[in-house]
Amino acid sequence: MLKQQTVNKIEFIDLQAQRRALGDSIPQAIQQVLEQGSYILGPEVSKLEENLAIYTGATDVVTCSNGTDALRLLLLAHQVGPGDAVFVPTFTFASTAEVVAQANATPIFVDICPQTYNLDIHSLQQAIETAARNKLQPKGIIAVDLFGLPANYEAIHEIAAVHDLWVIADAAQSFGGAIQGKKVGTLAATTATSFFPSKPLACYGDGGAIFTTDDKMGTLIRSLRNHGCGIHRYDHIHVGLNSRLDTLQAAILIEKLRIFPLERERRKDIAAIYSHRLKGVVQIPTHSPEVTHAWGLYSILCPANTREKLVNDLQAVGIPSNVYYRKPLHLQPAYQHFPRASLKLPNAESISQRVLSLPMHPYLTNEQVEYIAENVRAAL
């Protein structure tokens, strides 16, 4: 029997609850930008970049228009082009491969590890052989920290060193994560993140940032995001693009970053309740103790052929859920013609049939989390 809903309305991600928690700070920050009138690259943009560098420990942080552009700017910086192969996991949002294809390079799809949903190292090795067979020049790896869990950077860097590849971390879902206390933003030489409204640190529109541990890279990206400008505004030393973060969004992010550490702690507590209640019923997310999960999403694996019933049963008692992702990229019409590590990428193909994300945001009450978990158990 499903318990009748006695809890307040459950949102998958509750941005209104966050707004209430932030009180007047956002309207005040917006008002200040309006009054001061510096809408493009105003002082809030560099203030936010400094604050993000302090929070993550990155050497330099450059904000930009969105997470996809953050990746795109990094590919521009690495001068990726025709004939180049870039290794990407197949189980990710389209952006990760899209930017490679847009640069006229070739994404090569790699399978994921069935426990972490991140790049599988054995499949990555096969993908490097695939590049050679296709007469492509292996250039780099874009590792994705799926659902907020940092990828296996130690193993990825080992392979990258052997084959002379650069590594970009796609941390769109993992801001706030860490490995052995080293924060996301410092786990690879360059990291891209997104401030899209549903990401762990989010603005009220589109936004993104690049983190780097390399001074020169920071300077190059700062030029590229602003039409390749030199020291003077109308000097163009690179072919760049327009990909600046609005001053308004920067002002909003400064306020949201203040409460972010508390929000991250709360996500961790919520994940712990879910995992405690759902262990043995579904496959719960697991990770090694030295890794700090950002809990961008809480994703379970349903037993075979039970997902649809579970989604409907949850919906019937007021619990939203989402599937990230129903189809791995190597099976998508726009991407299926690109090479892959092996004919089948079996882990991604099977996980995409069974994965389900439950509501996850810092403003869920314990009662709501218990209610969701109890209903998952009842449905299965």
Ligand SMILES: *Cc1c(COP(=O)(O)O)cnc(C)c1O
């Ligand atoms: C959201 C996301 C992006 C793109 O971010 P946008 O800001 O929406 O452009 C890239 N990669 C991954 C893994 C994402 O989840």
